Amino acid sequence: MSAFERDPDDVLAELEALLLADAPTHGGRVLSYVYDSGLPELDELAARAARLVQAVNGLDPTTFTSVAAMESAVVGFARRVFHGDAAEVGASEAGADDVVVGSVTSGGTESCLLAVKTARDVWRVARAGTTRTPRIVAPTTVHAAFHKAAHYFGLELDLVPVEPATGAPPPAAIEDRLGDDVALVVLSAPSYPFATLDPIADVAAITASRGIALHVDACIGGFALAFWPDDLPHWDFRVPGVTSLSADLHKYGYAPKGVSVLLTRGRDRQRHQYFATTDWPGYPVVNPTMAGSKPAGPLAAAWAITRVLGHDGFAELTSQAASATRELREVIDATEGLRIVGAPTGPLFAVAVDDRVPVDRRVDPHHWADAAREAGWHVQLQPGRIQSDGTRLPHTTHFTVTPVTDAVVGELAGALVDAAERVRGVPAVDGRELVAGLAAQLPGGSEALSAASAGIDSDGAAALLRAFGLLGGDGAGGAGGALPDRMAPVLALVEALPGPLTERLLIELLARVVEPRD
Template structure:
C-alpha cells in the first residue's frame, strides 16, 4: 500500500489557507480577471463535468471520443451565435492567447504559400489597442508588428489609418470586438471592405466580449455587424472562460474556410513514435475546461446566455452613469460593454480632478479590486490616458448598492491629489537626474541579479537586494498602492519596464521547499 507523506485533510487545509489570501473570485468584488455568473449551480455543474473527464487526454479524440463530440458541439454553438455558415470551422483552444496565436500562424502560413520564395517578413497590422497576445504572436512567429494609433478621446481607430498601412506584405489585419483597454468596438465592416478588396485576411478578436455581445437584448442600442455576417472576416476568437462562464482555460477560434483552418495545425510523421497531429499549440491537454464549457452551453442555451448578458449590460449601464456623475472622472469613448475604462476629466481644474490610479487604490482600500492601466505614448505623438478598467459580470448587478457608493467615496478621498509622477519617482529612487537617466538606459544586457537590484531599489522586492534563489515572494510583496508602480511603468523605457516586470514575476515563483516536508 502506498504511504502518503501528508494526510489528505492537512493538504486541503493548507490549500484553503492559500486560497484565503487570494482576491475573491466570486461575489463581484474583483472587476477584472474573473467572470462570475452569480449562479452557484452553474459553477457546480462545471466542476462536476470537469471531474468526470479529469483523466482524459484531449491529445487524441480518436481514443477519447467524448472530446471530439464535445468540441464539435461547442464549435457548432459558437458558429451559430457568431453567424457563420457551413464554411466556418474551428478549434477549441486553451484561451484567448492561444486562439490569437493560431489565427496569426494560419494567416502567416497562407501568406507564405501565396508568395513562395519571397524573402520579405510578413506584417501584422492592428490598432494599438489590440490585445497584447498579438504582440506575442508577432514575436513568436516572426511577423513585423505595425500598430496603428487610435483617437485618445474615444479609443477608436480610423479605417483610413489602417488602409494607409496596407501593402502586399501584410499577412493579417486584426480588429477588436471590443478592445480590452477601452471596450471600443472597432469598425469591423469598414475595415473588412478594405482588406477584402486587397485579398488580406481579417481577424476579429472577440475574446473578452464576444459571448456577451452575441446576446445583446433588443433594449440595447444595436451594434454595427462585427462577426461572420461581415463577408471579409476570415477568423474570429472568443473566450468561453470569460462571458461563457466556463473555468479557465477554454476559448474558440473560428475560421472561414477549411484550407485556412488546416494551416493552424502542426503535424509530423518524421519520428519513430505515434503520428503527431495537433490542432492547437499543445499536445497533451486537459479535457476539463472543454467539458465544463460544453455542460454550461447545454444547461444555459441561448435564453440562459441572453439572461446573463442582460444582467451584465444593466450593471454596466448603472456603473457608467455612476462614473459619469463623479466629479473629476470620465468614461473613455463609447464602450459597448460589458466593460469600460475610466480616465481623469481633464476639462476640470486640477483641484477637482480625480486620478484614476489613485481612485483604484482608494477603492482597493475599501475592498473593491479595479485594474490599473498605464498611459501610452503612441507613435504619432498622441498620448493615450492612464485609465482604470472595470470588467462587469452578471453578479455585479447584485452588489451595485455597495459598489457605487464605494466608487464615489474613493473619488472623494483622492480628488485633487496630483497624479503619481513616474519621472519624478525615478529621479527620487535613483538618487538624482543623472542616475535616473542611467537607469532608464540600462535594459540592454541587464541580468537577473541586476534586475533584482533595481527592483529592490524601487521597493518591489523588499528593502534589500535578493541574495539568492530563496528571495522570492516572501522577500517583499507589491506595495499597497499601485499608482506609483504604474507611474514608473509609464516613465521607464518599455524595454526596461518589461525586463523588470519579468524579473518581478519570475522571483515570485522561484523554487522553495515544499510545505510539510519532514
C-alpha cells in the first residue's frame, strides 16, 4: 500500500506548470535576480552535488564531516580570491589578529547581518557598561540588508549622502561622522544601485587610524571584480584597514541560491560572530550563522563549482560578462536621451534620463524599462531618492549583466534601442499627481491618506492597495496575482508616498500574495 496521496509525476507536472508563470531564469532575458553562466553543464553539476547531500544537516560539521571539508574549501577559495590568505598578508605576520577566517552563509543578507552582529558585540566588549547605542556609518547606497541589520540588532544606521553625479560618498564626509560610538563603517564593492566602487582604501586609512572596523560589502559583484579584466583600485584584503568582507557565491559564483561567504580578519574578532549556549538540557548549541539546521545543498553546489571552474574558469566567465557590459554601455551611451550614472565598476550599471537634451528627446528610464519588458526583456526599475542633504538621486533602470548576456547582447541592444524610440519624449509619471488623484477617490480624500501614514491595519492597507490597482479582489497581487503591465506608475507611487506608508503597503502586498486561498 502506497503512502502517497498523489502520483509524484502529477505533482511535478503541477510544479512545471507553476514555473511557466515565472520570469525565465536562463537565456539572458532577465537582467536582475538571476546569474546565468550560460553553461547548462554547470547547472547540472550543482544539481548533482546538491542531490548527493540532500539528507545532510549542516548544523553539525562534527557529525557530518563532509560539511566541514566543503566549507573549509569554499572559504579557502574565497580567501585566495580576495587576497586574504597567509601568503598575501605574509605568513610570518599572520597571527590571530591578521589571519583571515570565514563562514559560509545562506546569502548576502545573512553575511551582512553577521558582520554587523560581530561588530556590535566587539564594540560592546570594548566599552563594557556603556548604555549608548552603537552606530553604523555607511553611504545612502549601502544595501538594504544593513537597514535590516541595524533594525534587528539595535544599532543606529547613520547614512552619508553620496555625490549624485558619481554615486560615491566623499571620504571626508564619512570621517566627519566618526566617533567613539561607531561600531562599523560599511562600503560597497560595488554598490547595488549605481555599481560604484566606493573609496575603500581612502576610507580604510581613516578608520584604521581610529581603530574602527570597516566592512566591504562585495555581495553582488565581489566574485566578478576579483576576476575583472580591467585594473581596479584595491578594495579587498589587500587594503590593511578592511576588517571583514562579504561576497555571494549564488551571484557571480554561479551557485544556486543561497550561498555566500563572510570573511573576517582576525580569529578573535570572528569568534564574536558565533552564538553558543549550554544553558538548556539538550545538546550544546554552537552556531556560526543565524540558522541551526540548514541544508548542505547550496554549499555542496558552490564547492563543486569552485573546484571545477577554478581561477581560469571564473576568469573566462567574467570576461564574457565584461564584454557584454562594454557593448551594452556603448549602446546606451549612443542612445540620445539616456545616460549611465557615474562610472560603474563591474558587470552592473544604472541608467537615468539625460536631462541635458531637449525635453522632447529625453527617454524616461522607467517607461523605457516597461517598453523593454513588453518586448520580453526584464530590467529592474529603481526609485529616485532625496538624500538628507537635499540632493536627489535619480530614478533609474538597473542592469545586472551575466556571462550568458554575451550570447544575446546583439538582440538585447536592438530591443533597448527600439524601446527608447517608443517612449522618447513621454514625460515621467508624476507620483504626486498620481497620489492626489488616487486620494481623491478615497473616503476622506488626502486627509485619510495622510492619516493612514500614521498607522494602518491589514484590511486598511489592502483597501489602499486595491485603490491603487495593486491588489485583486481575491487578495492576490494585481489581477489574479499578476503584476501591473506597467511598473513606472508603481515606482512613481513608491517615490511619492510617505516612506512608512509605502513600506506598510508593500508588506501587505507580499503577505497577501502568499496567503492560502483554500
